[in-house]
Amino acid sequence: MDFAFLFAEWLGKPVWMWASFISLVITILAFDLGVLHRDNKEIEVSDSLKLSALYISLGLAFGAWVWWYLGAESGMNYLTGFVVEKTLALDNVFVIALIFSFFAVPRLYQHRVLFWGILGVIVLRAIMIGLGAALVTEFAWVLYLFAAFLIGTGLKMLFGEDKEPDLAKNPLINFMRRRFNVTNELHGERFFVRQENPKTGRAALFVTPLFMALVVIEVADVIFAVDSVPAIFAITTDPFIVYTSNIFAILGLRALYFALAAMIHRFEYLKPALAIVLIFIGSKIFMADLLGIEKFPPALSLGITLSIIAAGVVWSLVKTRKSEESA
Template identity: 80%
Template structure:
């Protein structure tokens, strides 16, 4: 796994402590999260992620610290696309704001496990077949070009194969039942009590599947930055931990980041191409500090340009 067991156990203990603090203290009771609270919690999670990056820099060295921070920034930006899809899912299933945090919390737990599996498999394959890094790099370049030049249609959740499958194979309630994912009620055909899944659970399943799809981009991106499994996983998880908190602010102003997607496409092209560029100019790898600087500059330019171009637009309720 690249690092001592105590480092992995310490990181997992830290993540568990953060989640326990979030659920057990900050959100012990269900309540709607307002934009102000969302921003404050996001600032806290970003600070924790950066503080962990500072520890990585101090304990493992500058190269590891820069690799972690680059991965953290890239994953955080990629997560913005995920926010748009999550908002569509919540809207389609008419999930009340009061219960959205519960869905996102359990979604994060699923992400922690799924990303561990995907990154573990990826690290094993890269260790055995180093040429896979070039495949990842080429995939990132092609993905970036596709994002730049091909217009993507808005997902049609009503015709989603998974939604149709769940409605066909399981008993599904027509309405929400508070914060419950499962409820027992009378079967309309037999009159006997049986288990039903609620729209809240269907929303959770779709969010988990959406993360797997987004991980197809983000996992190769981070492996193109560093092949250290510890840095790959920790930067991924710290970036995603804050997504739940940031969602409630971003969902209300996602239109303000309209021009961030082209910037993200350029970042993916850059991250993928720098592996080939390093080979062409005879470097073992692209300078980590330069990579972080260019990545941050591209993303910052996209954010600033988006905010400037949409400054006169009203925030949708």
């Protein structure tokens, strides 16, 4: 059998590298669902932290392989993208918790929704990153649009009013309720049920609130990707580094969710740090032009990013601890 096609390039890397990565992700997800969470059960904070540590270790180990095989610059770009995407994902936790609360989804079934949500994210991010790579390759000036967008987003996060989304008025939820048969209550872990339609008296297919929660979470991720995809392209334009760092950061979000949801209030001051990171990532494209260099040094970019995020985490933990002690 001729395996020459495995060494053909696709989006800048050999096909075997892409195939190996996808196979690794499928194996991880199969192990997670088929072994670790074969039966529905509530995930405790301690289990969430252990599983998160495993996912973070896998992501860092892959980054170490990228560093060894593709070189230090690719390794540093991967780690920077991984850290930025992981931090951006913290914003998702608040929204996901709000969605689960709105649909009254118990912790017992939240893992199922998040698992299928991750599968959707893997496909959607591939499409968005593929489109982004095509645009950047064809029109180099798109990077400057991404950079300006990141700076604007960061400034809005720093100085804009932070409002909690009102899901009761969400147009997507209202659209689904108008267009589909929707049950008023959950039916265990099922996304769809067949039952009698009170309007016609005939059996019909109904969607459950669990499925609606899944759809809203998927759409929320697309909205968040509008920030994260330009951010990673501002770090590197290598589609392989962009996609792998994105997916490894997201894979662990499901595991980390159950721990973060219980202590999200301790990261109150992380959002300003994240806003500064976005401004920095957007600005460094323009700074490279001003300094007359091809690109901002990856090592310096990684160091500054880690320092800003670490400062935000430490400051959040210190300030919220003082607030709890004085309460």
